Amino acid sequence: MTVHGIFSPTLTPLLPDLRVDIDRLIVHCRWLLANGCHGLALFGTTSEANSFSVAERMDVLDGLVDAGIDPTLFVPGTGMCAIPDAVALTSHAVRLGASGVLMLPPFYYKGVSEDGLFAAYSEVIQRVGDSRLRIYLYHIPPISQVGIPLQLIERLLKAYPDTVAGIKDSSGDWATHEAILDAFPGFGTLTGSEKFLLENLKRGGVGTITAVANVIPDRLRAFYDGWQSMDDADAGAAQDKLNDTRKAMQGYPPVPALKEMMASMRNDPAWRTVRPPLTVLAEGQRVSLMAGMDLGTIG
């Protein structure tokens, strides 16, 4: 059993002093779930995950649970450079009841061996030592610079068949995504970009964890629920339409752009704040970004 559907790598709103704005995050999570998301991939790249300490991330998970949000809907990012950090956050997520975790490989050293990555995942799995753990490997070489080769998936699946449940493939490359889908039927393969969603679903993939699910969860869900009842031409046209948001974001740094979109949709400039090293959009960028966008308003 793997997760299925539309998952939002949830944006993390911030207070002026850069702490997590848990109140706005609760509101955002509820809105995402009410508007189509099957679950919340908290602490993905879009969430500025690695800009938060382990304690901050644990506090956020606790805060969402305290607010009554169902922890089985969580698939939080828990992969870090240091094994003890990954173990601590993963254990916390599992204890809370998360359906899975999204796990980056250790990403400081570059050019590390497949043996080394296998050993890193093995250490985390064994140290967490919980049969409820379900790991979604996080393949995002454009940012992490450390990827998950097919052979590593194969080894991990062989060693931990009940634990290694799937992968988020953010390679941005169809050939890579296709190779994963072909090599591992039944594996929980999620595309990191909605642009491959139709092909992902047609070939037995389980859905997407995509940045734009923060702003168009309803459209993504409608597509996910509807594509099988469309003919090929209509499904293709619907997929094309789904790509408009990402196209309109092209050339803008994605996290600041998505936060600007939230600020606009909610008429709430507080949403713009990002943690360094990210920076907010300049005024001119804000105007041009939003001029190209077709988004609704919230509230």
Place this chain on the structure above:
Amino acid sequence: MTVHGIFSPTLTPLLPDLRVDIDRLIVHCRWLLANGCHGLALFGTTSEANSFSVAERMDVLDGLVDAGIDPTLFVPGTGMCAIPDAVALTSHAVRLGASGVLMLPPFYYKGVSEDGLFAAYSEVIQRVGDSRLRIYLYHIPPISQVGIPLQLIERLLKAYPDTVAGIKDSSGDWATHEAILDAFPGFGTLTGSEKFLLENLKRGGVGTITAVANVIPDRLRAFYDGWQSMDDADAGAAQDKLNDTRKAMQGYPPVPALKEMMASMRNDPAWRTVRPPLTVLAEGQRVSLMAGMDLGTIG
């Protein structure tokens, strides 16, 4: 005032369960200081810094102080992806009395702006809020993939002239190193490779933080103390000789290779252990590496 001399990005010995072997580390630090190192750049890239949690790194610093090692000799790495982590570890190092800290920029997001990096360093400096803080910027683009451009150094020096004390340049590129030395006379510019040590010192640089200081601290120190009394030909020949260790390591992963060298010098296989994602050398690599080495034994 900046640090001067030969600094070891201290290897971190590990117990079989991958915890830090503080007893072996204390012995190693004492040996480094007794054999030529001016100080200890604990938690550099060679130290597997990013493979340890903040708490583990604090415990190590405390353990060394408890063992009677002078904390003014520490220049520990404290830069991390998350500002609160960098603040916590930097504050801890300053409180202990470290002469400086070596600070990576946040390294998860790639292609970030100079404004974003300036903001990241500013946040750490302001949040630490301690006039004793001395930062050595850590420029290691081959690994971090996020570098420190000249303009960033200039802005940081202007904004925090008493705090931003120097840089460790591990670009591996002489043109880059020369540009830093030329642009910022009086800045504490350290080369990340001993291969540029003579030129660094000739042009007003302050020394080196180099991986091979873990195994040849005495040779590096002799060169540092002696180059000014040599004629150009002799100094050049001494520099060439100094490069032999690195040349013999070429083609081997540096941290496992250095740990193998320590294991050999101390006749102590426990020294080989590394944390994933790094892996120990294979038997054949061990043999060929050590066959090309000219190192003494310890103890």
